[in-house]
Amino acid sequence: MNATVEQFEFQAEARQLLDLMIHSVYSNKDSFLRELISNASDALDKLRLEAFRNKDLDVDTSDLHIVIDVDKEARTLTVRDNGIGMTRDEVVDLIGTLAKSGTARVRQQLREAETVGDADALIGQFGIGFYSVFMVADRVELLTRKAGESEATRWESSGDGTYTIASVDDAPQGTSVTLHLKPEDAENELHDYTAGWTIRSLVKKYSDFIAWPIRMDVERRSPADDEGGEDTVTVEAETLNSMKALWARSKDEVSAEEYAEFYKHIAHAWDDPLEVIAMKAEGTFEYQALLFIPSHAPFDLFTQDAHVGIQLYVRRVFIMGDCDQLLPQYLRFVKGVVDASDMSLNVSREILQQDRQVKAIRRRLTKKVLSTIADLQSERPEDYRTFWTQFGRVVKEGLLSDFDNRDALLRVCSFASTRSDEESTTLAGYVERMKDGQDQIFYATGDTREQILRSPHLEAFKAKGYEVLLLTDPVDEVWVQNVTEFDGKALQSVARGEVDLESDEEKSAHEAEREEQEKQFADLIGWLKETLGEHVKDVRLSARLTESPACLITDAFDITPALARLYRASGQEVPVTKRILELNPDHPLVTGLRRAHSERAQDPDVAETAELLYGTALLAEGGALDDPARFADLLAARLARTL
Ligand code: ADP
Numbered sequence: 094m095n096a097t098v099e100q101f102e103f104q105a106e107a108r109q110l111l112d113l114m115i116h117s118v119y120s121n122k123d124s125f126l127r128e129l130i131s132n133a134s135d136a137l138d139k140l141r142l143e144a145f146r147n148k149d150l151d152v153d154t155s156d157l158h159i160v161i162d163v164d165k166e167a168r169t170l171t172v173r174d175n176g177i178g179m180t181r182d183e184v185v186d187l188i189g190t191l192a193k194s195g196t197a198r199v200r201q202q203l204r205e206a207e208t209v210g211d212a213d214a215l216i217g218q219f220g221i222g223f224y225s226v227f228m229v230a231d232r233v234e235l236l237t238r239k240a241g242e243s244e245a246t247r248w249e250s251s252g253d254g255t256y257t258i259a260s261v262d263d264a265p266q267g268t269s270v271t272l273h274l275k276p277e278d279a280e281n282e283l284h285d286y287t288a289g290w291t292i293r294s295l296v297k298k299y300s301d302f303i304a305w306p307i308r309m310d311v312e313r314r315s316p317a318d319d320e321g322g323e324d325t326v327t328v329e330a331e332t333l334n335s336m337k338a339l340w341a342r343s344k345d346e347v348s349a350e351e352y353a354e355f356y357k358h359i360a361h362a363w364d365d366p367l368e369v370i371a372m373k374a375e376g377t378f379e380y381q382a383l384l385f386i387p388s389h390a391p392f393d394l395f396t397q398d399a400h401v402g403i404q405l406y407v408r409r410v411f412i413m414g415d416c417d418q419l420l421p422q423y424l425r426f427v428k429g430v431v432d433a434s435d436m437s438l439n440v441s442r443e444i445l446q447q448d449r450q451v452k453a454i455r456r457r458l459t460k461k462v463l464s465t466i467a468d469l470q471s472e473r474p475e476d477y478r479t480f481w482t483q484f485g486r487v488v489k490e491g492l493l494s495d496f497d498n499r500d501a502l503l504r505v506c507s508f509a510s511t512r513s514d515e516e517s518t519t520l521a522g523y524v525e526r527m528k529d530g531q532d533q534i535f536y537a538t539g540d541t542r543e544q545i546l547r548s549p550h551l552e553a554f555k556a557k558g559y560e561v562l563l564l565t566d567p568v569d570e571v572w573v574q575n576v577t578e579f580d581g582k583a584l585q586s587v588a589r590g591e592v593d594l595e596s597d598e599e600k601s602a603h604e605a606e607r608e609e610q611e612k613q614f615a616d617l618i619g620w621l622k623e624t625l626g627e628h629v630k631d632v633r634l635s636a637r638l639t640e641s642p643a644c645l646i647t648d649a650f651d652i653t654p655a656l657a658r659l660y661r662a663s664g665q666e667v668p669v670t671k672r673i674l675e676l677n678p679d680h681p682l683v684t685g686l687r688r689a690h691s692e693r694a695q696d697p698d699v700a701e702t703a704e705l706l707y708g709t710a711l712l713a714e715g716g717a718l719d720d721p722a723r724f725a726d727l728l729a730a731r732l733a734r735t736l
């Protein structure tokens with residue numbers, strides 16, 4: 094029946110994963126069945142959709158289903174569907190390799206997971222669905238024929254690093270996967286998957302909600318009738334799952350386990366969701382939504398091809414996955430299903446973009462997700478922390494794009510602050526703790542907490558006991574430009590504009606001293622403006638320094654160097670903006686420079702000291718020098734003279 098059998102090697106990463114699966118100590122070996130059924134169900138969804146879109150496709154979609162066959166003698170289990178099937182190339186591409194986007198990460202994780210003991214964690218982390226069959230089987234055959242094609246493909250592997258592929262002439266359309274089962278091993282949670290009741294209970298447990306019938310043949314023995322003769326045995330196909338769409342049932346009818354299994358199916362996840370959101374809208378636009386907040390961020394959350402988690406159904410019919418119109422980008426980690434009542438089955442992505450109904454659904458879902466996060470925050474702080482650690486960076490992207498929900502977004506955000514090393518704070522918490530007379534929310538941005546804490550900008554805030562938010566995500570640098578206030582309190586960068594931390598009393602007490610200093614330093618400042626004119630737009634005395642000699646400040650409406658770097662990295666042109674040099678009039682380097690300048694204004698050494706002072710201020714905040722080599726030369730020459 095078939096022609097040549099070709100042998101292939103698994104792609105390296107796939108091979109390592111297979112190895113992991115074969116020697117798996119993963120306790121939940123049963124889940125292989127959920128994975129096979131999940132794939133079969135996806136294939137049936139795809140076929141129905143394809144048949145609907147492509148009227149030329151000559152397929153019978155009147156009885157789409159999944160069949161499970163067991164053979165006790167041969168110890169095989171087969172899961173068969175009459176879904177979309179795969180071409181030969183697709184088999185090589187989809188089964189022979191791992192999802193491309195994940196390979197780099199998988200490779201790294203595999204290198205780190207030296208022992209099989211780490212398998213649980215690893216298996217949980219990747220949607221490595223199909224390969225899970227090798228937890229329970231020594232050998233696996235897959236026979237598949239794509240809808241609309243005549244040639245079929247047989248794939249076979251023992252999970253030993255190679256697989257074979259052959260073309261086959263006659264095969265039913267769809268896919269069947271046959272497992273040659275390993276011996277039963279109850280100690281290692283390897284059950285007897287040829288036992289009808291095992292299969293029945295696994296399907297019930299993991300796959301009850303699957304929208305397609307999952308059938309299995311059962312033998313029914315009718316006892317011989319009164320007139321003697323033999324018992325009659327009939328074989329009947331029994332449907333194992335209820336096929337009830339979970340989103341159509343009310344929340345109190347569905348158990349947490351059922352939700353979790355459904356989540357695993359649609360999200361291709363192996364762990365439980367952090368939170369379930371079930372919604373039902375009636376009225377103008379009727380729809381039901383079942384959304385999940387995952388407990389772990391997927392590895393591709395920040396890549397270009399990050400998956401969007403929402404599937405669109407219309408009256409129980411799967412229409413599309415990755416439906417990016419139903420939630421904003423910054424909620425792309427939310428998984429789930431939206432089932433709309435009054436939409437055309439023919440709806441396309443293009444139509445969705447314009448659709449009023451879709452916009453209304455999107456608004457509602459967004460608000461609901463944000464209010465759910467707010468509830469987590471107030472009711473389940475531990476889970477909220479998990480959530481924020483995993484997804485906070487993504488949620489903050491919303492501060493840039495979603496003006497309507499800005500306040501709700503700001504309320505669910507939390508930030509590190511100078512108040513505590515471990516605990517972060519909400520903005521509301523910060524405002525509650527604000528000092529008498531404080532009317533601004535102070536924040537500092539930077540690469541790391543440590544770097545910000547050592548920056549000269551923070552000195553006066555520390556000395557006077559003001560709390561400062563420490564913002565270290567790249568996105569923070571951007572949103573603080575757009576968000577100017579919270580709860581009527583302005584957001585103020587410690588490294589921008591003027592700061593005023595003194596009370597009125599302190600101010601009047603210092604006024605005379607201040608005026609005196611302005612006079613004393615007027616000459617030096619005038620000269621520094623010229624000498625450093627290439628680097629800074631202004632020089633002034635500082636109210637924010639207590640220990641360092643100088644620091645650099647971004648003018649109130651200028652762009653910060655970090656933001657300029659971000660823009661440049663994304664290919665945009667940004668003009669160089671000069672900053673303001675602030676001097677600490679009490680620092681010996683500054684007073685010494687003033688004296689030196691008044692005595693030897695023409696001495697090139699004095700100008701060099703000014704340059705070094707500027708460079709030091711830049712380094713102290715973690716900035717980069719324009720000409721590091723020159724700075725190093727000047728410094729080395731200076732140091733040599735001190736020896
Ligand atoms: P995932 O389901 O997360 O994509 P899997 O390892 O479970 O990962 O499956 C890999 C791919 O193989 C699927 O995305 C699908 O394209 C294809 N596939 C697997 N099983 C089937 C099937 N029964 N019918 C059609 N395609 C399938």
Ligand code: MG
Pocket residue numbers: 128131132222223361
């Ligand atoms: Mg799968």
